[in-house]
């Protein structure tokens with residue numbers, strides 16, 4: 788997907804109703820966090836392979852954010868954007884410090900969550916909004932598959948499973964908060 792595949796909606800996001808408006812606010816917050824994740828990873832990691840991965844994913848996340856910046860006007864955005872950016876950065880930096888495998892396992896967990904987060908919104912979304920959410924979700928699915936493939940064969944060990952569950956739970960708490968504030 789490229790940002791140019793979408794034109795700015797003619798409607799105001801607020802006109803979509805409380806629920807969908809909250810969805811889009813959480814999506815905008817999530818993409819802000821996603822940009823932070825890869826920036827954090829790139830700030831700490833010297834692993835060439837992980838950096839190539841992060842640079843290419845970061846480019847997509849910046850596109851997603853630019854797109855949602857256009858859709859979600861400032862007044863409808865989360866008031867906690869600096870927190871989402873910071874916590875994303877911290878997560879990415881932690882994952883980057885853990886090395887290549889931890890980086891991929893972390894992104895795999897984040898993207899699995901994001902895919903289900905977008906999936907959950909689809910029944911409420913119509914028309915252009917639905918097309919937007921689907922397009923974002925497709926990109927995240929590619930990110931998830933890329934991370935999973937790079938993590939390599941072999942099941943996640945106990946620590947990795949615990950870590951993935953923590954990442955999932957943290958993301959879901961962040962979404963719940965961003966829907967409200």
Ligand SMILES: [Fe+2]
Pocket residue numbers: 818821847848851923927
């Ligand atoms: Fe994204």
Ligand SMILES: [Fe+2]
Pocket residue numbers: 821844848898926927930
């Ligand atoms: Fe992504």
